[in-house]
Amino acid sequence: MTEHERLAECFEEHRSRLRAVAHRMLGSAGEADDAVQEAWLRLHRSDVTGVRNLGGWLTTVVGRVCLDMLRSRTARREEPLGLRPPETAGDQADGPEHEALLADSLGVALLVVLDTLAPAERLALVLHDMFAVPYREIAPIVGRTPSATKMLASRARRRIQAAEGVRDTGSGRGQDIVGAFLAASRDGDFEALLVLLHPGAVLRSDRTAAQLGAAEASGAAGIARRLSGRARGARPALLDGGAGAAWSVGGELRAVFSFTIADGRITAIDVIADPWRLARIDVEFLPAA
Structure with missing residues (x-):
């Protein structure tokens, strides 16, 4: 097996989760596919021989791509964020990543409120609350300390909770x-x-x-x-x-x-x-x- 084939095989193992992360971030299946494709291109151009956690590396890349897309976006058509992309709706993937995707704990208010968040808030909330990425891994993507990243997610979470009528959960x-x-x-x-x-x-x-x-x-x-x-x-x-x-x-x-x-x-x-x-x-x- 060539190095290119090995990387392609590894990438396919993570594709479903990467697309799910991108779709939650961007709200568009088409843009999610673009972000995942860009992650593949960056993987192909990078030396990852020393990377121990390729899934985490790819999640970081997709997060940065999505963050750039959100910051540069001026106008787009939204798709419901609560729905999985049609391409993955029939996925039978197992494991905690898949369960994290299915556990849509933020509820219906996410459909409206998520799009009002600043890009960094949105990324911190989605990666941590939906895909259980630690704050220390999100921090380099948004250019903040882990503590500041946690504050970003907390601020975004409070806005989501306020929209859902959820109160007193941490008081x-x-x-x-x-x-x-x-x-x-x-x-x-x-x-x-x-x-x-x-x-x-x-x-x-x-x-x-x-x-x-x-x-x-x-x-x-x-x-x-x-x-x-x-x-x-x-x-x-x-x-x-x-x-x-x-x-x-x-x-x-x-x-x-x-x-x-x-x-x-x-x-x-x-x-x-x-x-x-x-x-x-x-x-x-x-x-x-």
Whole structure:
């Protein structure tokens, strides 16, 4: 196999994720394909013999290409950002990257608000929140420190959350709600769980969490039945600054529980146990209530 063929094979392994990143950044399948093609050209022209993580290198390249395209854009036609490009809609790719794409945790407000963000804010938010790229890897793309990059994403996230009506997820009030939920779950207090849950709340689990027994559920009653008496090992925690909970065994993080809270009630709980995704979440354990 020639070097060109080896690079082409490696690139194809990452093409689906690269196109997904570009499409979320640009909102256009056609422009996403252009960005991915430019990444291939840069790969072909570069010496990557010393690159240990080719996927990360390609994500960085695509991020920079998209950032340049956003900054130079004057007029374009938008496509819905919540939809995958038709070319990848039937993809059967496995792995955490694919699950990160499917977990559209930012919701419908993304369709409108994302396009109002500054290019650097948009890139920081998309790469970190949708594709779990660490801030330290995003920082060189936007020309900021990791701390400043985290602030970019936080500012963008607040605008998204404001548009969705999500409030108190990282505040003391949000932590109080999560603490009360954990206590009610540990005590098997079904009625208290119902009070804390929005009637249309959803419980979602990634593939690894599902294999560990964290089945999905919908509706306040369904979630209350599923989680009543089940949170004995979970501890309150901040997840990327937002109110949540985490479960560890012997000091090893096994799963996190991300809470979405609106108007004082829990609207969604996402259980994440995939090691690849856990490694990219900032977890700060809080004292038990």
